[in-house]
Amino acid sequence: MRSPVGHHPRLERIELEQGLIAYRCPESGGHWIRAEHYWKWHSTRKDTPPASTPALDEENHPVSEYDDAVKLCPDSGTVLTRYRVGHGHAFRIDRSTTGSIWLDGGEWEALKAENLHHTLHLIFGAPWQKAVRDQARDETHRLQLIQRLGPDLHARLEALHQELAHHPERAAALALLNSPLKHEPLPE
Template identity: 60%
Template sequence: MMLSPLAHHKRLERVELEPGLTAFCCPETGGHWIPAENYWRWRSTLPATTVAEASPAAEAVPVSEFDAAVKLCPESGTVMMRYRVGHGQSFRVERSHTGGIWLDGGEWEALCGGHLQNSMHLIFTAPWQKVVRQQELDAVHLAQLRERLGVELLEKIQVLRRELAEHPQRSAALAFLNAQA
């Protein structure tokens, strides 16, 4: 018997998230516990694919009220580590030292909507987390530029940046822009 990491008095109920992927759902919070062996067994049945980037049209799930809560592994009772998903999603998922994964209510659907469910194991890797941190820094930088330059000028600069990216005379154009008037 496994108890929910959130509603500690509630027993997790067996569910099938996808054909062949057995998980356990908290009847009170809608969260899902995916034991590591279940994830890897399911994953091994999938065709070999490259890792998909989050779909730009994917609808981001609102951050759960439980996102900041300390969660205990239903299998071992130890504190789980949090990892940012990034790639268009603002929530974090928890992973136990057993390899099991906890998703708050709605997060599985958000991963599926962003085509990230098949590569969930990569979220816990250093390269994935490095990209997430860079995305966050880029977003902060863009917000600062928007505040300093204004929306209209920033949009013009972004268009010019895209045009110059592959232009054969990129260096000349940048030198002209940097020249003192």
């Protein structure tokens, strides 16, 4: 079985976690996890909810020179499909039509650090991917507002937005903000 990246060296069988068989690329440090091995390992796990995923600094994201490369499934030869992890992670993971997973070097460790490694299968689901798209859309909107309003005004408005969120006179405050400005009378 050959690696889907680099010069396609033979994958080395390893135990990625206790009871989780994977195949490691000696060139890239990536991991191939067959679906049957993941589900067998997953079935022995105690239910531990994933930790909340705070936004990470860009420098903490694993960066792979193979991130944009077309990767082929080591088992079936089909093209792997990329899925954005999101939730503070800038990288994507790849999945085969067989259900098996390719993680570029450092991605398993990043997922494990955020306690997402044992719920890896959720990343491929529609609810997860919708949340990733919604998060990206919201961030784009926020950046457009900052560009249009300027960072100072945006920050002040964001603080006011937070303050008014649960204020008992929120409606009156919004009415004031929406009312036309009155001009000061000119001095005589």
